[in-house]
Amino acid sequence: MKKKGHPLLGIHSALMMIFIYVPIVLVMVYSFNNTRLSGDWKGFTLDWYVSLMKDRHVMEALMNSLVIAVISTVVATLLGTISALSMRDFARKWKGPLNGVLYMPVIIPDIIMGLSLLVLFSQLQIPLGKSTVMIAHITFSMSYVYVVVNARLAGMGRQLEEAAQDLGATYWQTFRYVTLPQITPGIISGALIAFTLSLDDFMVSFFVAGPSSTTLPIYIYGQVKRGISPEINALCTLLILVSITLILLAQYVLNRGKGQKKHKMLPF
Amino acid sequence: MIELVEIEKQFQGQVVVKPLSMVIEEGEFLTLLGPSGCGKTTILRMIAGFEQPTSGNVVLAGKVVTENPPNERDLNLVFQHYALFPHMTVEENIAFGLKMKKIPKEQQKQRIAEAVAMTQLTTLTSRYPHQLSGGQQQRVAIARAIVNKPKVLLLDEPLGALDLQLRKNLQTELKHLQRTLGITFVYVTHDQEEAMMMSDRIVILNNGQVEQIGTPKEIYSSPRTLFAATFVGENNVFTSPQGLFAVRPEKLRPQRSEESSMKSGVIQDVLYLGNVHKLMVELDQVGEQPAMTVTIVLDSTDEESWQVGERIGVNWNPKDEVVIQP
Ligand SMILES: Nc1ncnc2c1ncn2[C@@H]1O[C@H](COP(=O)(O)OP(=O)(O)OP(=O)(O)O)[C@@H](O)[C@H]1O
Numbered sequence: 001m002k003k004k005g006h007p008l009l010g011i012h013s014a015l016m017m018i019f020i021y022v023p024i025v026l027v028m029v030y031s032f033n034n035t036r037l038s039g040d041w042k043g044f045t046l047d048w049y050v051s052l053m054k055d056r057h058v059m060e061a062l063m064n065s066l067v068i069a070v071i072s073t074v075v076a077t078l079l080g081t082i083s084a085l086s087m088r089d090f091a092r093k094w095k096g097p098l099n100g101v102l103y104m105p106v107i108i109p110d111i112i113m114g115l116s117l118l119v120l121f122s123q124l125q126i127p128l129g130k131s132t133v134m135i136a137h138i139t140f141s142m143s144y145v146y147v148v149v150n151a152r153l154a155g156m157g158r159q160l161e162e163a164a165q166d167l168g169a170t171y172w173q174t175f176r177y178v179t180l181p182q183i184t185p186g187i188i189s190g191a192l193i194a195f196t197l198s199l200d201d202f203m204v205s206f207f208v209a210g211p212s213s214t215t216l217p218i219y220i221y222g223q224v225k226r227g228i229s230p231e232i233n234a235l236c237t238l239l240i241l242v243s244i245t246l247i248l249l250a251q252y253v254l255n256r257g258k259g260q261k262k263h264k265m266l267p268f
Numbered sequence: 269m270i271e272l273v274e275i276e277k278q279f280q281g282q283v284v285v286k287p288l289s290m291v292i293e294e295g296e297f298l299t300l301l302g303p304s305g306c307g308k309t310t311i312l313r314m315i316a317g318f319e320q321p322t323s324g325n326v327v328l329a330g331k332v333v334t335e336n337p338p339n340e341r342d343l344n345l346v347f348q349h350y351a352l353f354p355h356m357t358v359e360e361n362i363a364f365g366l367k368m369k370k371i372p373k374e375q376q377k378q379r380i381a382e383a384v385a386m387t388q389l390t391t392l393t394s395r396y397p398h399q400l401s402g403g404q405q406q407r408v409a410i411a412r413a414i415v416n417k418p419k420v421l422l423l424d425e426p427l428g429a430l431d432l433q434l435r436k437n438l439q440t441e442l443k444h445l446q447r448t449l450g451i452t453f454v455y456v457t458h459d460q461e462e463a464m465m466m467s468d469r470i471v472i473l474n475n476g477q478v479e480q481i482g483t484p485k486e487i488y489s490s491p492r493t494l495f496a497a498t499f500v501g502e503n504n505v506f507t508s509p510q511g512l513f514a515v516r517p518e519k520l521r522p523q524r525s526e527e528s529s530m531k532s533g534v535i536q537d538v539l540y541l542g543n544v545h546k547l548m549v550e551l552d553q554v555g556e557q558p559a560m561t562v563t564i565v566l567d568s569t570d571e572e573s574w575q576v577g578e579r580i581g582v583n584w585n586p587k588d589e590v591v592i593q594p
């Protein structure tokens with residue numbers, strides 16, 4: 001039998017959904033509205049998307065964002081995975097504190113993260129640019145990769161690796177044929193999350209970006225200060241679609257593993 | 269084949285396996301029998317190399333292997349919870365050990381075919397473990413081990429999760445397998461009937477301590493400790509001024525008159541179990557000893573009709589008394 005919640009809970013979640021999704025849907029709708037002056041619906045158009053493609057500044061920001069996202073994703077995925085793997089072998093005494101340290105960037109507010117990184121970079125006299133943004137993105141997305149891969153490792157337990165060893169596999173063979181295939185879904189979905197976070201990040205990037213490293217979100221912020229244009233709506237729509245696709249993909253990959261608990265990141 | 273020299277295991281200072289020495293012969297079927305938590309798995313894991321003994325040594329085929337990792341020991345373990353690789357098919361699971369040892373492809377094929385036939389998995393080779401029933405998974409785990417033709421096979425309650433029918437079938441199959449392949453089996457179970465049926469020798473464990481090592485017949489007819497006497501088969505334990513002794517239920521004789529009998533009591537229950545029947549008799553209190561109930565097993569040659577509530581005498585032959593340690 002299905003358990004029924006209190007009716008107020010249903011209303012509450014409906015309100016929540018409206019609250020979260022109405023603004024996003026509005027942005028998407030207006031990106032197709034055939035008028036510069038937002039407000040009334042004046043028919044469907046793709047003009048704003050076309051003029052977006054022709055805008056040199058947008059394309060430059062897009063390139064910056066992509067380069068930063070790709071590189072920071074690769075590095076963060078590697079580091080996060082290695083941390084998760086090596087954490088397993090630490091003595092229980094050290095596990096708690098180390099785990100806390102690795103989780104920290106997930107919890108710390110973005111503004112603090114951005115500010116502290118900015119302080120660090122200026123102390124070390126590192127000029128702000130693409131590399132500083134990458135370092136910043138690696139710092140926080142590594143934690144997310146760590147969390148996802150760690151969960152996957154914990155779900156796997158030790159038995160499979162012991163079975164492999166028992167059947168004559170060396171340390172590396174065990175890793176190659178058993179551990180890695182088992183955690184690959186976690187690694188891939190961690191990477192997709194890292195990519196999405198990097199692409200969408202505004203706050204941290206805003207602190208540590210230089211003049212030559214304007215990313216898409218920073219560019220959008222700069223434009224919005226001069227008024228919301230339909231091109232910006234179009235750009236945001238594209239970003240939203242890419243993000244949702246990546247997150248859904250991450251979820252799909254993570255759940256494809258057999259006999260594992262199901263994870264859900266989005267409400268659908 | 270295997271020699272355990274004073275191996276002891278502690279977890280966080282708590283003794284889980286008390287110092288244990290024994291020799292396991294080549295081709296022997298040895299069973300570790302004991303209640304849950306008595307240390308059976310821990311002993312197997314020390315032999316396989318997954319746990320380091322706190323002290324003592326493991327000798328395998330004349331070589332001290334205490335420090336060697338599991339992949340350098342010529343034996344295989346069938347895990348209590350199967351531990352099949354979920355991302356590999358049945359065939360890939362079985363092939364794993366051969367692949368790691370770089371056995372030539374042709375030979376791999378042949379050995380896999382043999383193992384698959386022996387465990388009756390022929391039609392299931394391309395399935396994934398999650399598409400198999402518990403019994404089938406169990407057979408894959410066994411096939412994955414025997415395909416390597418190890419000198420020693422360690423089995424941790426391999427039939428624990430199966431229903432009675434399948435269990436009986438696999439018991440005979442395993443025993444047959446062990447005879448034909450001549451592999452040394454170290455078998456863990458907490459089922460005393462299974463242990464009696466399959467083993468050449470049984471090690472009775474309790475609380476990390478060996479209570480007795482012996483053939484099923486020795487264990488049954490001359491248990492040495494109270495635990496061994498009562499854990500394997502039914503038993504009646506009596507106290508005498510000299511200590512404890514046990515008499516098996518089938519060695520007790522009921523007698524209609526109480527006179528000149530060794531004990532007397534009242535029948536509490538009569539149970540008919542097909543070919544045998546059982547009397548539960550509450551013995552009269554003698555002196556300060558607490559009241560006790562004994563079980564008497566009578567075979568079908570007994571034609572008397574025993575009534576509940578009847579007062580009877582109980583006798584036995586003193587040579588059937590087995591002196592046991594508390
Ligand atoms: N890694 C460990 N750390 C601490 N204690 C452990 C560990 N492994 C086993 N123990 C303890 O050692 C004792 C023996 O465990 P073991 O698994 O050998 O029992 P078992 O005889 O195999 O039981 P079962 O029949 O339930 O499988 C138990 O009390 C258990 O709690």
Ligand SMILES: [Mg+2]
Binds near residue numbers: 308309
């Ligand atoms: Mg066990």
